[in-house]
Amino acid sequence: MKKFLVGILVFMMLFSLVGCNDKNDSESTMDVNENGKITIWAWDPNFNIAIMEEAKARFEKEYPNVEIEIVDYAKADLEQKLHTNLASGTTNGLPDIVLIEDYNAQMYLQSYPGSFADLTGQIDHKDFVDYKTELMTLDGKVYGVPFDSGVAGFYYRTDILEAAGYSASDLADITWDDFIKIAQDVKDKTGTAMLAFDPNDGGLMRIMMQSAGAWYFDEEGNPNLANNPALEDAVRVYKEIAGSNFIKPTSGWGEWVGAFNSGDTASVITGVWITGSVKAEASQSGLWAVAPVPRLNVANSKNASNLGGSSWYVLNSSKEKGTAIEFLKTTYAKDVDFYQNILVDRGAVGSYIPSQSGSAYVAEDPFFNGQKVYADFSKWMSEIPAINYGTYTYEADAAIFGQMGEVYSGGNIKDALKKAEDQLKSQIQ
């Protein structure tokens, strides 16, 4: 009986070894198959999925026999599936097109070399904003089709700000220190909190840093936490905000969105993709406006920045690679009208430059009291400093927020950042 068991074990090992060599990517083709089927993975039914559905409908008009399946996962779930598939070395579970968050682009490209299709020359990347193309470039090859921009804005409630005596001109091109003063004033005069703030979320910090053209890493990709003036200033601002009484503390996404939807807070500072969520509260129509984001107290910090945003990637193993590329090419890299539609319907600001002269981009938005918000966003988008996010954004985020507890309770910022850098270095050895 023991022999029998050993036999099974040996059999299994062989089975798995044979399996490893069973790569079936030879069939993949660059031709467009008009009867092919492509699968797409993305997250968020109200945004990415809905936009993909629109793209699908447009593509199907030209290629009625191509079947497109869009599969919706939670973002973390999608990432986990993608890692498991790529790491297993098998390809039959992978989709043809996948959505990847910009911060993670280099991480996927470097961790799974050869897994993503090189789109250099297939797509005209000059038509997209620079910083989007840069983050998907590895060794001179461009791997994705840039999708939405995370150009950041300072959304505020005009009624509440006016009640405290502030008008649009007081809020344009300010520093974070100005912002803190205004916020305190608003809280004192109106009793309304200025900001919903999660002290453990790195979103605002990334907005602050990128506005100064800085990041957790230097140009060569080495950790740059301990001697990074922009980061140091950002942490200082975080500490002041966290310790103030003009915030409403929140934890997690739903609570954060709930805070401004319910009118508990007077402003939101984040990426443009939040527009849909802001507008979801129809009763606040006409009461909102958008200003440029505050800048840091360091040289060359601009009143323009970015948070999040993601892009589409084609898998190299795709059996319908040609069709998948054709699909992205005719929609995301060509169709200006498509971009007008998703802007109007979903508040999605694309990074495709030709689309930004379209009618929807220059329209006045009644929800924002007639402000041409998207024209403003387009202008700020062109000012966003391009930086290299590197491979380890979330490691750096974790390392810093591991120390923020210390900072909030009065610890020295420099020491904390030094500790975070040491931790980060040991993490990414």
Added chain:
Amino acid sequence: MNKNQKAKSLEKAYEKHSWGFIGIAVIMVLIFNVYPIINSLVLSTMSGKGVVMHFNGLGNIRRLFDDTVFQTALKNTFTFFIIQVPIMIFLALIIAAFLNESTLKFRSWFRTAIFLPCVTSLVAYSVLFKSMFSFDGIINTTLLNLHIIQQPIPWLLDPFWAKVTIILAITWRWTGYNMIFYLAALQNIDSSIYEAARIDGASKSKQFMKITIPMLKPVILFTTIMSTIGTLQLFDEVVNLTGGGPSDSTLTLSQYIYNLSFKFTPNFGYAATISYVIVFIVAILAWLQFKVGGERNA
């Protein structure tokens, strides 16, 4: 052939059949448990970025000693284990003892109500708890209205309260489950033992300490070991409620494994190494619990 030999050869004949009973299970365990385990053991000697891996020998184990995040996760996991498991087991025992009294009214109502949390899925109950424990969620609102607290408690935002919330959530989910095991075991205890104790003038709490707990020792041991495994692998609650924060104060070993594989630049080798740290710790704890809990097999 004497009787003994005959019995022996009969046993042998039956023995042949035994593989018909356990064969399928054993083969499936080999394929779906043992094979992946061997695979991940091999993996634990490697290190690298995604599929770009190299042999690292015992390097991953050495790395554990410098890895402050790992040490934080280890400390947190132990904090949860040391505080939560005893509270839950004690609570479950008391409830079971109460529910076992035949004079108790609405027994089955209480039992059903207290067991109910176990039927919820982890995904569902995480969503529920997250909305209940938000800053101006229902828990804070109620406590404020009852004047139990003056300021809302930052349940998920403060390192201390975040730990408390996690402990509350696990206790809510699993106390009823353990209680059912105790309740079942209590029905085996002859009620005359309690009768005799009562005549001797032993108080209720004395009966609980001197009769109930010793009689339930094997079950307690069993549930403790199961809870140990559960707590050491604690993952879903933490990911969904606090995401390991604030400042890593609720990060557990399992979540760190997850982060190393799926959130950070993946290092599957190092992640596998930490998995075996958990196995090692659970094995030691289970062994200790057997030693303390007496040799009687649960």
Added chain:
Amino acid sequence: MRKLSEALKYIFLIIISFISIFPFVWMIIGATNTSTDITKGKLLFGNQFVRNFKVLVETVDLPQILFNSAKIAVFTTLISLLIASLAGYGFELYKSKFKEKIYAFMLLTMMVPFAALMIPLFRLFANANMLDSHIAVIIPSVASIFIIFFFRQNTKSFPLELVQAARVDGLNEFQIFFYIYMPTMKSTYAAASIIVFMTAWNNFLWPLIILQSQSKKTITLVISSLSSAYFPDFGVIMVAIIIATLPTILIFFLMQKRFVEGMLGSIK
């Protein structure tokens, strides 16, 4: 004094029951309110239930998804009960040193976190070309070591005289199992089926990894994707949670009595 301690006991049990049930009440109230009301902690019934339900039905193919979950849970339960009870019975009845070693080793494998096994396991199914199938979701969980353990513990209380008598009557070993053991152990099967069904119905990580197409997803996967939207609608999510929780509650209510009896055997 006696009266007081009696009263305290009831108060204690009422408080514990209340805490246990409250999240369910919260879930039901939430399903009738708007997303904003839920984040504000509104504890009154609203009138949004129909709207929330409609949105849910429009976003996902609810009948299909519930059918998927039910199919997976029912088949996992049936197959798992058969395999695990055979094994639990076999390990207890035909003891040998070698088998005890296998058994101990199996218990040890329970301690390995699933995250460590996921990738090799996935590779196994990918190579067998079984991705995106419900069978691949079911198979790895049917040889549940915990359920084997559960059946073995229960078998300890199964009277051996019955086996011997049946052997004298000329029944073979499998007939004994199917005609005598199975009917006698009804409660054990009931308890095990509740545990397996709940685990399979609520399972998340493995179905997430294996299933690919939208039409094969289970209800837990749907809840997870709903709650991670840029703009999550908590009212809709609450309705989804109710629908996901109802079957397990129903099964528990139906089998409650047998369940407690069945647990009895596991702890001998």
